Amino acid sequence: MERIPILKMGEYLLVTIQVDMHDRLALALQDDLTQKIVSARAKGVLIDISALDVVDSFIGRTLADIASMSRVLDAETVVVGMRPAVAITLVELGLSLEGVRTALNVERGMDLLRARIEARRLA
């Protein structure tokens, strides 16, 4: 079964979704990511969805779930690169992903993660 690769860079985990997401793949990603956060002792997770044309309500909810789970495991999550059409669809579906942090692109996302983790260390 195909899986979405999770890259480890220091204390961050990078996930770039480049295939069409279906429900089982999303659930597999959720499993893999939570395991990897624990095993790699990651502090930040960056999910790049700039290649996704379609995000349905299930994928949207899974993204929100992943964010909540990683928060429980003491890691920050940022979803980056959402396309305008996807954003409009999600809002129309009533999913505004309240608990998820977002950024325009990977660079901004990394800046945001660094700032958040830095702020946490100081707290």
Add this chain to the structure above:
Amino acid sequence: MLSDVLSTNETEILNRWVDRQTKGSVFRADRMTPHELRQTATEFLSALRKAAASRNHDINAPVWEDVRHVLDRLSSQRAEQGFSPSETATFVLSLKESLFEQLRESNGKDPALLADAIWQTSALLDKLGLYTTEIHQRSRESIIIRQTQEMLELSTPVVTLWDGVLALPLIGTLDSARTQVVMETLLQAIVDSGASIAIIDITGVPAVDTLTAQHLLKTVAAARLMGADCIISGIRPQIAQTIVHLGVDLGTVITKATLADAFAVAMRRLGLTVEKREAREA
């Protein structure tokens, strides 16, 4: 019959008809010249002669295509020039008088035949007149639709205030169709410019009801999903009162009274400050 009269006396009918139109009360000398009118009339009459020769009086039949074509052009042209529907239809209906005269001259001896011919001609011209009005109306409608779309596009400019700060001054009522355009334009501008803060200024929005507020919140949520923060500014006192009375919860959205306040917040977020230069001593 009509076709005979048309083929034998075309020029005479044309002259009388054009003469009547130019002297009639509805002739708009400011919008068209007698020459133009004559040209259109000639075209129409020759098309009518060919079509009437078929003795088929159903104006939707293929033989009437040329006639319809002339009328299509005439009506849409006049609609754009600002003629009223009755002024446009009079072009066709005024032909009746000239035609009837001609019919009487050639069929005067037989009253039954004359009445029959007049009735058929009258019915035919009425149909053509109604057709003109219909086309006139349709061209007016297409003009209105085009203008609505143009206004929709004109009314949603996205302005770059600073590197990374966008402003979206909204003017006019926010309905669902408009919100869709606003949302798309704003999100596309965020992608194109890589802005991290967008200010939505609603100074020009006359009233905010629950629906408008919901549309605004949707736009803010969509921008947030793209990774940009939204500030709503330009909230007038009456609108603030309405929002509270309606029980609309703007949630975590930052709202400011003026665009200047919103811009100050944006500058602070970006870590920028504006300083007044000290006056240099002379």
